[in-house]
Amino acid sequence: MSKINEAAEVKETAAEVKETAAENKTDTAPAEKNDGRNGKPRKNPFRNKKFKYGGLSVLFTVIFIVAVVLVNVIITLLGDRFMPTADLTDSGLYSIEQSTVDYLKTVTDEVTITVTSEEAAFTGGSSYYYQTNEILKKIAAANSNIKLQYIDVVSNPGFIANYTETITSNEIMVESKATKRVKVLTYEDFLSITYNEQYLNYYGVKRPEKVEANAEQAVVSAIMNVTDTDPVKVAVLTGYGETENTVLQNLLKTNSYVIESVNITLTDKISEDYDFVFMFGPDKDYSVADINKLDTWLDNSGKFGKNLVYVGNPKLGDSPNIDGLLDQWGLKVEKGITYQTDENYTYSGMNTYQVLSVPDTDFSKFTNSSPVHGYNMSPVTSKWADQNGNGNITVQSILNTYAGAVIKPQDSGDNWSPESDAERKQYSVIMQAVKTRYEGTDPFSSRIVAIGGMEFLNTSFLQTASVNNSQLIMNIFNVSCNKEEGITLTPKSYNTSTFEITDAQKNGLVIGFVIVLPLLLIIFGIVIWVKRLHK
Numbered sequence: 404m405s406k407i408n409e410a411a412e413v414k415e416t417a418a419e420v421k422e423t424a425a426e427n428k429t430d431t432a433p434a435e436k437n438d439g440r441n442g443k444p445r446k447n448p449f450r451n452k453k454f455k456y457g458g459l460s461v462l463f464t465v466i467f468i469v470a471v472v473l474v475n476v477i478i479t480l481l482g483d484r485f486m487p488t489a490d491l492t493d494s495g496l497y498s499i500e501q502s503t504v505d506y507l508k509t510v511t512d513e514v515t516i517t518v519t520s521e522e523a524a525f526t527g528g529s530s531y532y533y534q535t536n537e538i539l540k541k542i543a544a545a546n547s548n549i550k551l552q553y554i555d556v557v558s559n560p561g562f563i564a565n566y567t568e569t570i571t572s573n574e575i576m577v578e579s580k581a582t583k584r585v586k587v588l589t590y591e592d593f594l595s596i597t598y599n600e601q602y603l604n605y606y607g608v609k610r611p612e613k614v615e616a617n618a619e620q621a622v623v624s625a626i627m628n629v630t631d632t633d634p635v636k637v638a639v640l641t642g643y644g645e646t647e648n649t650v651l652q653n654l655l656k657t658n659s660y661v662i663e664s665v666n667i668t669l670t671d672k673i674s675e676d677y678d679f680v681f682m683f684g685p686d687k688d689y690s691v692a693d694i695n696k697l698d699t700w701l702d703n704s705g706k707f708g709k710n711l712v713y714v715g716n717p718k719l720g721d722s723p724n725i726d727g728l729l730d731q732w733g734l735k736v737e738k739g740i741t742y743q744t745d746e747n748y749t750y751s752g753m754n755t756y757q758v759l760s761v762p763d764t765d766f767s768k769f770t771n772s773s774p775v776h777g778y779n780m781s782p783v784t785s786k787w788a789d790q791n792g793n794g795n796i797t798v799q800s801i802l803n804t805y806a807g808a809v810i811k812p813q814d815s816g817d818n819w820s821p822e823s824d825a826e827r828k829q830y831s832v833i834m835q836a837v838k839t840r841y842e843g844t845d846p847f848s849s850r851i852v853a854i855g856g857m858e859f860l861n862t863s864f865l866q867t868a869s870v871n872n873s874q875l876i877m878n879i880f881n882v883s884c885n886k887e888e889g890i891t892l893t894p895k896s897y898n899t900s901t902f903e904i905t906d907a908q909k910n911g912l913v914i915g916f917v918i919v920l921p922l923l924l925i926i927f928g929i930v931i932w933v934k935r936l937h938k
Contacts, residue, residue: 497537499545499619506623507545512630513580514549516542516622519556519563520572528573535593535618539575542622549626575618577625582632586625592657593618597868615868621657628659635884636661637679642668642693644686646716646857650865651683654873655880667693673700678709678884684716684857685725694724698731707840707849710883714854715781717813730786732836733798734853737782738813741830741855744821745807755779755811759832760803761871766878773871775802776864781855782810782830795839801852801879802833832856833879852879 516539518525526533543551556563556570563570568587570576575588595617599610628634637660639645639652652662665673665680667689673680673696680700689697701709713729715736729735743749743757750756756778761770785798792798806829809821821827832855839848854860864872880886 496534496616497541499538499541503542503619503623504545507542507549507626510546510548510626510630512548512582514626514630515576515578515580516549516551517576517578518551518553519570519574519576520553521555522553524555525553525573531590531594531614531616532573534616535575538616538618539622542619542626575622575625577622577629579626579629582629584629586628586656588621588625592621595868597866613868624657624659628656631659634659634661635678635880635886636663636676637681637880638663638665638673638677639681639683640665640667640685642666643689645682646684648683648857648860650862651860651876654865654877658877658881659886660880667696670696672696675700675703679880680709680711682711682713683860684714684719686716686718688719688722689724689728691724694728697728701838701849701851703849705840707838707847709849710880711849711851712854712879713851714857714860715783716857717779717781729851729853732838732851733785733787733793733796734834734836734851735784735786736853736855737784737810739781739810740813741777741780741782741804741808741832742811742819742821743804743808744827745805748805748807750776753778757804757808760805760829761875762800762803764799764801765882766801766875768878769874770871770878773869773874775871775875777802777804777832777856778858778861778864779856780804780832780859783832783834783853783855785834785836792836796836797839798834798836800831800834802831802875804830804832832859835879850883852883 518536518539522536526536539551543549554562555572557572566576566585568576568585570587573590575593577586577588578584593616595615596611597613597615599612637655639647639662641664656662660679663677665677667673677700680697697711701707701711703709713725713736717740719725726735740755741757742754744754748758750758757776757780759775759777759780761767761775783800785792787793787798807827808830809825809827810830811819811821833852835850835852837848837850839846841847858864859872860876864870865876866873
């Protein structure tokens with residue numbers, strides 16, 4: 404009986420194994436069906452080798468097209484900010500300097516640069532404006548805190564109603580959100596224009612001789628100006644027939660100085676908020692009371708740290724009070740005019756129009772590239788021998804004539820000539836006196852800088868790029884108040900060479916791009932085709 408049971412169990416187990424094997428065969432069998440015609444199974448089209456490689460080609464083509472479209476969209480959206488362009492001019496006319504880029508990266512204020520016209524109208528005026536616009540874009544692209552916008556102030560008069568500055572079309576406004584200060588740049592700021600001196604001096608007509616690109620310097624200086632949280636303040640004195648020098652004042656403003664006019668006769672004292680007092684060519688002597696105001700301000704309750712710049716006027720008669728203040732500091736602006744007898748240092752055949760010598764001092768930085776000129780300059784002397792100073796006052800010459808100068812009397816005519824035995828020597832025409840006290844080893848100083856003539860700072864000298872008078876006067880201000888140097892950029896010429904190649908280079912490019920490169924692509928395609936053919 405047991406044998407019968409064992410046989411039954413074996414039979415049942417064999418049946419189960421057979422059934423399981425049949426199920427596995429069904430699950431693992433390829434999905435092939437009879438085509439109903441010849442009894443052969445139909446192949447899966449998705450396993451076809453042609454479909455496999457063709458499908459991959461289509462997929463890669465689609466991915467490539469999508470990638471090209473996306474890249475094009477991204478470049479279109481970000482092109483204005485990141486400026487993927489090349490400047491092929493030899494002077495980098497459409498590029499900004501690395502020193503500018505480095506400075507712009509440090510700007511944390513939100514700065515808005517506004518062109519007061521539509522972009523097309525601004526750039527369509529001339530190539531000068533087109534280049535200026537490209538520089539504006541590069542500056543804005545360097546820092547996300549700097550925004551560039553275009554607003555037509557003619558069709559949007561409400562925009563300029565929010566500002567006290569005079570604003571017209573085709574100007575550039577630079578504004579800081581933090582300080583609320585605004586700097587407006589005209590074409591004479593972002594273009595460096597050299598005017599014909601004869602027309603300017605004799606006819607008062609501005610006739611351009613040379614135009615250079617100055618947008619980078621002007622806009623960067625404006626950004627420095629409006630973002631400076633502690634600007635140096637200059638009081639320009641009036642009340643005694645002083646001459647207003649707007650060109651110099653604009654130069655100072657461009658270099659982040661705050662300029663304010665102060666009538667010294669109408670104020671009880673000069674505010675200690677001012678770092679500089681500027682006396683430009685008074686034609687009358689100051690009163691004793693007003694001289695005392697200057698003396699008190701220079702002392703600054705014993706703290707010092709003040710700077711007086713005095714520019715002499717040849718029309719000033721007797722001036723015992725002004726002379727007395729200068730004398731306390733060891734200085735004197737002499738009567739008479741320096742007259743250069745050495746023709747190597749005269750200009751335009753005029754002996755009182757001289758090329759001047761800049762001694763090696765803290766003020767001489769950047770002045771060696773171009774000459775410094777002077778016209779009708781009076782000598783400035785010190786009452787202490789050899790400019791040795793006295794006590795806590797030191798005296799130093801900042802600008803001299805060359806040897807060979809004599810003194811022409813103030814009231815002499817144009818036909819005056821020096822005597823053969825007249826003393827010929829070098830004279831100082833700008834001199835400073837510095838009074839210093841110490842706290843431990845830390846010096847604190849006030850100073851007076853005496854300039855021997857108003858013509859040293861005339862419009863022609865300050866606006867002519869080939870003359871370094873503007874650099875020297877800025878050095879005097881910057882060094883006197885320990886102001887950090889701004890970015891000094893040289894205007895770029897519009898007469899610049901673009902990318903040029905020789906005939907040999909041109910032929911090489913033609914052979915490379917027209918013959919060699921296509922052949923390489925054809926060979927590469929044939930190799931790929933042969934490899935796929937043998938798979």
